[in-house]
Each structure stands twice: as C-alpha cells, then as structure tokens.
Amino acid sequence: MTESSTPTPTSTPRDKRVSTRVAAIAESATLKVDAKAKALKAEGRPVIGFGAGEPDFPTPDYVVDAAVEACRDPKNHRYTPAGGLPELKQAIVDKTKRDSGYVVEPAQVLVTNGGKQAIYEAFAAMLDPGDEVIVPAPYWTTYPEAIALAGGVPVDVLADETQDYKVTVAQLEAARTTRTKVLLFVSPSNPTGAVYTADEIREIGAWVEANNLWVLTDEIYEHLVYDGVETGSLPVLCPELADHCVVVNGVAKTYAMTGWRVGWIIGPKDIVKAAGNLQSHATSNVANVSQRAAIAAVSGDLTAVDEMKVAFDRRRKKMVEMLNAIEGVYCPTPLGAFYAYPSVKGLLNKTYDGKTISTSAELSEYILDKAEVAIVPGEAFGSPGYLRLSYALGDDDLVEGVSRLQKLFA
Template identity: 75%
Template sequence: MTAANTASQSPTERRVSARVGAISESATLAVDAKAKALKAAGRPVIGFGAGEPDFPTPDYIVEAAIAACTNPTYHRYTPAGGLPELKAAIAAKTARDSGYEVEPAQVLVTNGGKQAIYESFAALLDPGDEVIVPTPYWTTYPESIQLAGGVPVDVIADETTGYRVSVEQLEAARTPRTKVLLFVSPSNPTGAVYSREQVEAIGRWAAEHGLWVLTDEIYEHLVYGTAEFHSLPVVVPELRDKCVVVNGVAKTYAMTGWRVGWAIGPKDVIKAAANLQSHATSNVSNVAQAAALAAVSGDLDAVAKMREAFDRRRKTIVRMLNEIEGVECPEPEGAFYAYPSVKGLLGKEIRGRRPANSVELAEVILEEAEVAVVPGEAFGTPGYLRLSYALGDEDLVEGVSRMQKLLAEAQ
C-alpha cells in the first residue's frame, strides 16, 4: 500500500501511521543486505553498496572498549547528551582538525550520525519548513527532514559541474518557507569536494538570507589530490549561531558498527535535541562512548593509512568505469564513492533485457554479473550508480571487471 493510500485512510483503518509509513527503507543498507544474503547462499557476489571502511577498528580503540566493560561506572545510566569527558574531547578534536572552537555544552553525542541528523532537523523544523538539499543526496537526509515535518527541496547538480551546486541554483530554490540549507562536503554519494571559495560563497549567501545550515562533516579526513576540506562555520564565522555541524567516528576510525556520532551547534538547539534524545534513546552505549573517546583523543595515523588505500582504489575504479562505453565517471575528490552516469546504457539490450532506468540496470548487474551497486534513484538522480570503493583491491578489480564484461554486451 502506498503512503498516499495510507494517508487517505481513517485513523481506525490505518495500521501504520502516515508519517512513518511514508519512510522508505535505506536503499544502501537494502542493497548491502541483499548482497550478503546472496553470498550466504553461496553466490560469489561482490558488494559495492555499503559505505563502510573494510579495515578493522584500530587496536587501541578496541582495548579502550574492553577496559570500559570492566568499569562499573559504565554499567549504569550516564548523561543522555554524552559522557562529559567525551564531549570535551570532541570539542578539542574539532578545534584541532578544522579550527572550529566550540564548548562541550555545544556538543550532543548521538547513536551514530543518522541520529544526529534527525534530531537536529527535529529541533530546527516546524511543519512545512523547507530545507534546500543539494542533489544527489545521501538517502537518509530527505527521510529525516520529512520525519521532522520539513519539506526537502532538491537542487540538482550533475557530472558537468562535478556534482557541485551553485549559489545561483540555491537562490532559485529559496522561498519564504526556506529555513535550512543542507551542506555536505566531501559528499556522499558523489565524492564532490567544494573549494574554499565555493564554501565561502555558499556560506555568505546563507548568512545574507538568515538561513540555518546543517553541514555534515563525516568525511572531513578523506580528501585526495589537491582537494582540501573546509569547515563552513570556520570559513564564514557569522554563521556560527545558525549552524549545526554533524560528524562521527564511523568513517575516520573504521567504526561504523560502534554507532557514535555527534552534533555541534548553538546551545539552545543542542539542548532541545538532547531533550528529544533523553526520551528516544537516553545515553549512547557507554562502552561505545569510551571507544570513541580513545578515537578522538588519539592521533590520525589510522586514517592516513586508510586514505592512502582509498586514494589508490579511487584511481583504479574511475579508470575502469570510464573504460566502459556508455559510462561517464568524474573523479571524486573525497569520501570513498564513485558516482558514474550510466545514461548511455539505458534502453540498450543486455542479455535479453533492456533496462529503462538505473534501478533495472542495477538489477541486471546483480543478477548477471553478481555485483551489487546502488541505483541513482536512491540518491535523487536516476541514471547513475553509486559504487563504494571501500573494499579490498582484489574485489574491486574483480567486481568492475565483471561489470566491464557484462556491459560490453550492451547494444
């Protein structure tokens, strides 16, 4: 049953609320789950779906978690907004890594970046408030906005601009209902990184129009070549009082399963989000918080090694994808995703099928080549695929080679 049908039912007929019934399953997690199920069934599927490093969490972080398990202090409830020592360490890490000086009271520790994003939008948005969303977007953003009562407004960029939106595009999307700009650099799903000049122009535009900005900095340490990460509230200080920064340990320290993220913002917004969290989940697992404390208090040697591997894989996957006729893949400058256009393959016959869109093409690739990729529809732009290159070098080459062989048959 569609969300529209659910919404039209009377309250007594409706089994699932219209609000929650309208939420779509995470496409990236769904693809990853399907790939893992096929592998468990004995099929040699190679998955490019989930965005998580293929490296183990560094030993010193794991050891901190083991020690925490034996500490009775961590066997009890702790403050819903985060361990005080972790909030202080996150503030220090933020100053160290991006130059953004904040107080511990401006930090909310959450169950991963997703909770930070939802709670921030929930604290900022009233029903009908609009959020400008540069597109392609990560699948969770529009769902979080809508669940919080807001309205996502897509601003689409394509491969011709390196998937970067312009101030002119943002201004064209602004209305009297616009309250928040979502800004993400480096980007999931495209790997786009905005230059300092672009960050400044967009930040000053937001400040000029009194907009809030939610900026996701989860990939801050994963930039390549000459690209550089720039934190928006550092580049445009006048935004500090209307900016929420979301981050976490997942990507930098290979800790996706530990579920520790955070939001940094003005104290009143962070307090409101913390009040919500106090009823939704209470404190994040104390053992995971202790691990995160070790992570953010330590050096960045682990991410430097991961970045070197990702950079190598980045070059390999872009080269191999661009060797496929009908595929155009700009070189990503950050994160660990390639986002090729596959519009040149749509409608062509591949083993007796003519995929009309990238969802159908992804199905053909999975069924015929045993390679799992995520279709662009999940990110707001049909005609593209997202491939995470956070997997082993051999699997990466084997997976894209299978795609090359299959898609060479397109005619």
C-alpha cells in the same frame, strides 16, 4: 433507530495499522542493497557488494583496547548523562579545534547514536511543519527522510556531472522561497565524492547569511580528501554563520567504527539543548562502552586514519580508471569520501538479453542478476541515470567486481 437500520462501520481506528507519517518513510536503499548482497553470499553466490559505505578495515587496536577496559569497569554498566559523557564531549571539543580549527564549548555538543540520529534530531530541533530545507542532489538517502519525519519539506537542487556534482549559488537562489529555513551542506559528499573548495564554501556561506538562513553541514568524511584540494569547515570559513550553523559528525568513517554507533551534533546551545531533550526521551545515553571507545578514537593521533586514506586513494584511482574504460560510462574523479558516482546514461535504453533497460534501477538489478555485483542505483540519491559504487572494500574485490561490469557491457 432500530437495530436493523444501524449503519455498519466500514473501518475502525485499528484497521489503519501503520501511521501515515511512518508509512511514508522508505527503507534505506544502501542498506537494502547491502543486505541483499549479504543474503546472496550466504546462499553461496560469489556476490561482490559495492553498496554499503563501510570501511573494510578493522577498528584500530587502541580503540578496541579502550572498549575492552571499559567493559570491565562497573561505572560503564549504568546510565550516564543522556547528552554524552562529559569526557567525550570535551574530547570532541578538542578534536574539532585540532582538525578543523572550529572552537566550541562542551555545552554545544550532543553525543548521539551515530550520525543518522544526529541528523534527525538536529532537523527536529530546527524545523516546524512546512519549513523547507534545500537539499543538494545527488543526496544521501537518509537526508530527505529525516527532514520529512521532522515535519520539514525537502527541496531538491540537482547538480550533475558537468558541475562535478556541486550546486551553484544561482541554483540555490532559484530554489529559495519564503518557506526556506535551512540549507543542507555536505562536503565531502556521499554519494558523489564531490568536495567544495574553500572559495566555493565562502560564496555559499555568504548567500546563507544574506538570506538569514540556517545551515546543517555534515562533516563525517572530513578526513577523506584527496589530490590536495583546498577546502575547510563551513563555520570556520564563514564565522558569521556560527550562531546559525549545526555541524554533524561521528567516528564511523574516519576510524572504521560504523558498528559502534557514535555521532554528535555541534551547534548553538539552544538547538543542542532541544535536541538533547528529544534524545533523553528517545534513547537516553549512547552505550557507554562505545563512548569510551570514541574517546580513545578522537583523542588519538591520525596515523591509522592516514593509513586507510592511502588505501582509499589507491582504490579510488583504480576504480575511476576501470569504470571509464566501459563504453557508455562516464565517471568523474571524486575528490573525497570513498565513493564513485558514474553516469550510466550511455548504457540505458538498450536491449540486454532480450530486455530493454531504461532506468538505472533496472540496470542495477540486471547487474546483480547477471554479474553478481551489488550496486545502488541513482534513483536512491535523487538522480536517476547514475550508479554509486563504494571503494571501501578490498583491492582484489574491487578489481574483480568492476572487471565483471567490463565483461558484462563489452
């Protein structure tokens, strides 16, 4: 072949700049909205953000004091076991027995860099390529991304406001296939605030057991339950599932410690060991100072938690009342977490300022532009036609923000 006839390559391996796997991951919609709200505030605009699920309270003083003390101790300046400080793992064991009645061993605990890492590593340890995970929707934005990144296939099952955003066993059974391996179960729920009753949990647990499935249950909002609803931890209410159940939890929401980045996995020893092996190569140990702070948090009493819950409960009632006063909006009363998830279908397919708005994503953009209120649209949670508003912000900002919505759609 002569030089002139040599084919010219049209592309090289270097031309594909981002891997297909990572390119498929969407940016966190909640963090994106929160970042935009903060950027607008920095420009001097009076934006009120309902986007991030972050308590507005400071971390309790006794937790901060433990961290300050830990900073001064040279032993915390070094590597420690990748799976977590033994003292923290034992404290998590004790806290889990105290708070939910679930009895586990330290070998069943893996300390992670926040709940997100716990979720990803748990799915990575459980899933092979093509395994399906049933994901009740509306769902938190990270779940399907973590499943896909771990090689799994998320299968959405939608429950709307007529069901109080809770899926039924009949819906789960309709979604089950020969590829189904895991059910994702979240109660209290982000984004809806839905809480499954103890009887509903037992019914779902019986279905999981009957079909020889695994379940991952996220209990990050376990302490934020209102109106005396009778609920509980899935592996406690369904002890037959303990060997096929992974529990994810952390200090972020309960103790106002979102920035400290401490979560954990509780599960069968082989799953925890596998996830720990992954973490040993990904991040090694969680920051020791954060782990020492977490020990203080989970070992202390729940006084500070109860005080925050009182404020959340007050804000919850006020937000629901004010949202339901807007014509075209219907907001069920959430029974847990710190989110309201109103249907805004009655506001769609209408013309505002000469523009027809047909989706909740477009509506949230209109609200930010015209009312300077940042809200995450339902598209981010797998259910268009809704908005998610966090009431984990100050009372005055809450009232002002929803009042702007009332005026905008009056």
